[in-house]
Amino acid sequence: MDRALKRRLEARFGERLLGPVRQRHDETEIRIAPGDLPEVMRTLHDEPEFGYEALMDLCGVDTGTVMQTVYHLWSATSPDWLRVVADGLSRDEPRVPSVTFLWKGAEWQEREAYDMFGIAFEGNRDLRRIYMPADYTSFPLRKDFYLPDDAARSPGGGVRHMEQSQAPTNAEPDARVRRSRLS
Amino acid sequence: MAILSRTFDRLTLPGKIVFTVVPLLLVLGAALTAAVVVAGPVVLSFLGDNLPLVRFVVAATIVLLMTIPTAFLIIYMEMKVIALMNLRYGPDRVGPYGSLLSVVHGLKVLAKEDFTPTGVDPIVFTWAPVVVYMASVMTLLVLPFAPGLFGQDLNIGLLYFFAMGGLGVVGLLMAGWSSFNKYSLLGGLRSAAQVVSYEIPLTLSVVGVVLLSGSLSLNQITLDQSGSFLDWYVFRQPLAFVIFFIAATAEANRTPFDLTEADSEIVAGFATEYSGMRFGFFFFAEYVNVFIVAGLTVALFFGGWNAPLAWPAAWAITPHADLAGMGIGLLLALAIIPPAVIVALGMPFYLLNSQVKLWQALIIGFVLFNVVAVGALLGFAFLSFDWVVGLIWFLGKTYLFVFTFVWMRGTLPRVRIDQLMGFAWKWLLPASLLNLFVTALAIVVVESIR
């Protein structure tokens, strides 16, 4: 745990942080609003006290109540992974600014997050499905995804007609869908 | 009739066969004899009047038939040699050391469906393999295998050679264009560009040899190199040889210049849409081309059928025996010598090993006698017939170069298309021009000194 990094982050982004800076093992986590993302990322990338030049991972998370996008950054200035969570995206229409202006390589990872969660990254020049076929209609990694229903709706989903007829196509969204008990 | 059929039914199977075949043969034999007696003199006189035509037809047939074992042999060589270089065993199941595997491949290709994809231009698509194959077969006609053993001694043999090489490209281009596939099209265009570029250094490098020899006939060029190996043109034209070898590799579409069918880039190039025997024709033509290019290299630079050192005249055996004069002695010799040799060869086995029975020893002796006799006959032929010696030398040298081509394929990666073209135009062409200039200058200087 890098306490100095925590102090630096609190000093620099005091107002913008949605909660306390959390640290566990070798990870430091900050949570920000989606609107602040470009500015925070640019600060982390450009300012030499942070120097987070490398975006190691970008992914979406569906907590069952809200959507999040999670960025893992690496810098030579700190022994910790920095995790930036853009929290509180609405599940109905998740939108978040893209980070492709800093890391062009985030383009495909954002496409993947769009494909799997339906998160729209504003500013990504090529936001289309990457794994699923173009006529796919649902987002597989969402928590309310139900394979026989959702895949059967799209012709490219790979569900054959016989299977479709056996699937409970009008199944109610089950109350047992795992909702978040997350911290 | 009823009795006849009943008798026939009682016969055993061999009997039935004999009783059917023998009368048939009698009838046929009579008919054939009559036909020969009636038409024979006419045909013979016609053939006698047109001996060059006969010679050409026979040569073309032999050459056409020769491509098949040649291609099989080179395909087997390619599989086996590359495998051994890869530290594998390669083919080792069909035939001794897997040598029949290429034959099996040929049969497989014959048995496969000859598929014509939708959208191709059917006529051009069908004729392209034929054009490619015929172009390479026709080239074989002027290759001098041995003294007196060649299809046709054209006085513009070399020119004919390059013309036929150009014809093969037309076939590849036809295949690429008609296949309705962009990979095929790229392959066809690549082959056109490549062969057109490399024809120039190829031809120019040979001009030096032509200047030295003063003839375009391959036969004449080979004759000019007779004597010891120092007379071979490779020692007088080393640069031309290097240029010729590189350009010939490109001309035969071999690694590292096999861009027309670069499998990691354009799948299989012009042959992508081909299957069955049509693909087989491309496949055969490729390996016949390898043989031709190797043979041409040998004929132009390595003395063709000439041995590296002249055979001492004292060792030559010429049959002096007057067979007619021997009379009854010859008959006696023929009757006595073989059994005597058989017994002489078989006896040691019978005497030294108590397990071997007499008849077994005699069989061993017979086999050994055959080996000895065939060997003696071959040796006699080798020492007394020029063309056997020449053919062996020519094929030996040629397959050495075929081995080199295969070896290069096992070692080298492929060049890129722009490097290929740049190499031809920026390096090979100036070098061949330089070679030509130096050769011409040297000839002029030498002649003026004389």
Add this chain to the structure above:
Amino acid sequence: MSFVPGLGLAKGMALTLWRFFQPKVTNLYPEVPADIPPKFRGRLQLLYDEYGTLKCETCFQCAQACPIECIDMGGVDTKGRFAVHWGAPETYGERREESALRRSGRTVPDPVYGHFHEIDLDAVDAILDEVDHDPREMLRILGAVQDAYGFVPVAALKRISQTTGAWYAMLYGTATFYDHLAVGAPETSGVGAAPASDVAFLGALDRALSGHGSDASESRANG
């Protein structure tokens, strides 16, 4: 890259020629069997013992662990009491659906055990709450269940497995091992005909196993 043009090529050519004459490394497979390490676990086969019977104990651990549910089993348990199965080929469609349900996080109906679900499991839940769903208290739970019902219902085993996280196969093994625990419905043979529900269950099994287990279930239904 050297200064002499073509030297690198020549070195490569020399190396391949050298390898041309070196001993080869290919395994001549059918003649020379492969050298398989003792720990190798890639043998996908059912083994037979020296008496010619299958070594498989029908413990279902493989079927449970199979990530894509491709393992299919059928058989009679060691005491000859239950024809058990994981799934017959005919039930493939159902299992495919089950699989989809399971992956979507929904409850999976299990038609084979449907018969046993009629039992009221509130008592089991109470016992489980008492021990705080602790899988280490297995014997205590099972004993309490035995006391509550007079036998250990299969549905109770499933419920215990679901809530404590213990494997069903382990639970089943534990319950059938101890003499004081009686798994399944009370023995009715000797008293009279089998109850209608049992006949229906065996019939369903018979259909499901179709051919494989027909003899066994038939004889059992008769006896």
Add this chain to the structure above:
Amino acid sequence: MTSVRHASADDPRVMLEEDIGVFEPIPPYPPRTEREAEFYTLGDGEMFINMGPQHPSTHGVLRVVLKIEGERVVDLDPVLGYLHRGVEKLCENADYHHTIAYTDPLEYISALFNEWAPVMAFEKLMDVEVPRRAEYIRVLSGELNRIASHALFMGWMALDLGGLTPILWSFIERDEIVEMLAALTGQRMLFNYFRIGGVNGDLNHDFMSRLGTWMSKASAQVEANQTLLNENEIFVRRMRGLGVLDRETAFRMCMTGPSVRASGIPLDIRRAHPYSVYPELEFDIPTRQEGDCLARYLLRLDEVKQSLRIIDQCLNEMPDGPIAAKLPRLIRPRPGRAYAAVEGPRGQYATYAISDGTDQPFRMRIHDPSFVHLQAVGLLTPGNLIADTMAIMASLDPIMGGVDK
């Protein structure tokens, strides 16, 4: 007019006859983004060519739509998803031990690293201390797997350039390592060897004897094989200056592993963010400044030598002790998030796991370097020739199993 029979989308039994046109890889729906619209518009003299999904040198089932002008590639659009298995979704519905079986076949060439990252993440979630012997065994087997992967890379690299022999020589090395790992783990490719808190089995005699035999000749063999390509003029001329990736672009493309180290960035997670017992081991991080395909190729050679060094140290310093931490059979970490990354042969293999307190991960994100690196092909290739596409792709070494997850 020639016609072709199509299966109807509504009913597979109904066959329709339609006239065929020229088969173009243009999608049959309106473009979804500006980039797609721009790419699928042909300029003067350009044409599309569809490379894959069945193509000898796309390293799996990848389709790349190339827009070419003659032999020159103007632009390209990789189309993924042919191997998509939804592993992340599967992992959300499997318990923690089962996820290892799912992540194993992601990148089948170096499967141990696919196990290592999730296992490390779960250990962080569980706050488990892994025994030192287990860590040493992990490092040892991981480095062996790295060599096996790099050996295959060198063979592929040559094969994509048309050389037939190096791949078979590489396979000799790889096969020995793979047999060795089979002796250790029980499987040849998809090992399923690492467990949460340790490894599955201890080192055994079979493995050690094979390893010893191989180590005694390995580095000589690697050296000997390389003379075929490293000095070969054709090879060097094709690779040098091709697909140059500079330092800034490497960071901008989010790349990791040998591909960035060849561009002069000493970013190796083994040193940049140490894990396992790597801080105790001595090895160098080889870097190169050129950033072209040749540098990426040669850098992997240097890495093989460093890996041999690490293996040697592991064998010398292997401590005694347990090979797995004591853990409950059913793993239920307390709610939390963990990110773990390991340095694999292609770059960073990472797992981001979220636990909600049940026995199944709530969300499991798998980061695969091949996926990120494949983007760079689109950046490096335009302007080069078709043949260079394969060379650049091979030098970045993507494995489609990892790309498509």
